[in-house]
Amino acid sequence: MQLKKGFLPIFAGMPVLLIAWIVGNAYVHFILLYLTTDEIVFGELPKYQTIVRDMVAYMLIEEVGLYYVHRLFHEWKAGYRVVHKLHHKFTSPVPLQALHCHPLDQVIINFTPLLAGPLIMQSHILTFALWITFSFVNTLVSHSGYNFVTVMNPDMHDLHHEHPECNYGYLGILDYLHGTYRVRLNEVRRDLGDKS
Structure with a gap:
C-alpha cells in the first residue's frame, strides 16, 4: 500500500472536497424539499422494528445502486477519466479524503445510492437521519485503514483504491455474485487469528 507522507497531500485536496461537499449537500436538500412528504417529516415516530427493517432495506438498496453506478464509472473510460x-x-485513503471527488461523483455515485433507500421506503426523517449518520461514519471508517466493526471493510475498500477493477459495492454481495470481490489472503488470515 502506497502511503503519502505528511499532511500536505491531505490538505491540498480540501478545496475539491469542499466543492463536492457543497454540491452534495445542495442535492440532499433538494431531495428533502421536493421529493418527501409532510408525513415523512412530521409523522409519528417509527417503532424500532420499522427503523431496523428500513435500515436493512437501505443497505440492500445502496448495495445495488452503488455497485452498478460505481462499476459503470470504472468501466466507462470517459466517466472514469x-x-x-x-x-x-x-x-491509501484517509478519512479526510473519503469524499475527495468530482461534484458529479458526489451526486451520482455517493449520494444517489445513499438516498435511494429512504426515498423508496418513504421512511420517517428520524430513520433517514440515523441512516445518513451511520453511512458517513461507515464511509470515514472504510477510508481510515483501521479494521473496526463496520459494514464496509476497510481492507476491501483499500484494495479497491489500489486495484480499481474490484470491490465496487457497499456490502460485497454483488461483487461476489459478479466475480469482482477480492481480498488479500494475508488479511483474511490476520482477521481469523491465523499466525502462520
Whole structure:
C-alpha cells in the first residue's frame, strides 16, 4: 500500500472536497424539499422494528445502486477519466479524503445510492437521519485503514483504491455474485487469528 507522507497531500485536496461537499449537500436538500412528504417529516415516530427493517432495506438498496453506478464509472473510460478518477488520486485513503471527488461523483455515485433507500421506503426523517449518520461514519471508517466493526471493510475498500477493477459495492454481495470481490489472503488470515 502506497502511503503519502505528511499532511500536505491531505490538505491540498480540501478545496475539491469542499466543492463536492457543497454540491452534495445542495442535492440532499433538494431531495428533502421536493421529493418527501409532510408525513415523512412530521409523522409519528417509527417503532424500532420499522427503523431496523428500513435500515436493512437501505443497505440492500445502496448495495445495488452503488455497485452498478460505481462499476459503470470504472468501466466507462470517459466517466472514469473525467469524473471518478479524482477519487482514486489517493491509493491509501484517509478519512479526510473519503469524499475527495468530482461534484458529479458526489451526486451520482455517493449520494444517489445513499438516498435511494429512504426515498423508496418513504421512511420517517428520524430513520433517514440515523441512516445518513451511520453511512458517513461507515464511509470515514472504510477510508481510515483501521479494521473496526463496520459494514464496509476497510481492507476491501483499500484494495479497491489500489486495484480499481474490484470491490465496487457497499456490502460485497454483488461483487461476489459478479466475480469482482477480492481480498488479500494475508488479511483474511490476520482477521481469523491465523499466525502462520
